[in-house]
Amino acid sequence: MAASEIVMHRMFVEIVAQYHPFAEYVGYQEAEDGFIICYRGANGEQYMAIDTQGNVLGDTTMGTTRTMGIVAIGAAILGAMFGGSNS
Numbered sequence: 001m002a003a004s005e006i007v008m009h010r011m012f013v014e015i016v017a018q019y020h021p022f023a024e025y026v027g028y029q030e031a032e033d034g035f036i037i038c039y040r041g042a043n044g045e046q047y048m049a050i051d052t053q054g055n056v057l058g059d060t061t062m063g064t065t066r067t068m069g070i071v072a073i074g075a076a077i078l079g080a081m082f083g084g085s086n087s
Contacts, residue, residue: 012037015050020061033057 008028016025016039023041034051041061049057 008035011054015048015054015056019048019056019059020046 012028013025023039026038028035028037037048046060048059
């Protein structure tokens with residue numbers, strides 16, 4: 001794993017811990033304007049979209065209208081993560 005990937009994983013672990021202290025960070029994928037973070041909590045696997053500044057744009061746990069597209073994107077990304085390379 002490249003040093004930059006290690007740094008990204010550490011940063012995303014901290015973001016998940018901040019917003020969902022009882023969830024487990026699973027991984028991330030790059031998105032058009034930032035990143036999709038996958039985490040596992042009491043309600044199964046969920047996703048957060050963050051921009052390049054680290055601002056949370058949406059979270060499937062929050063259930064907002066804005067996050068509905070993230071569910072579809074997150075599912076596709078999760079499939080790619082487990083079917084292809086791990087990020």
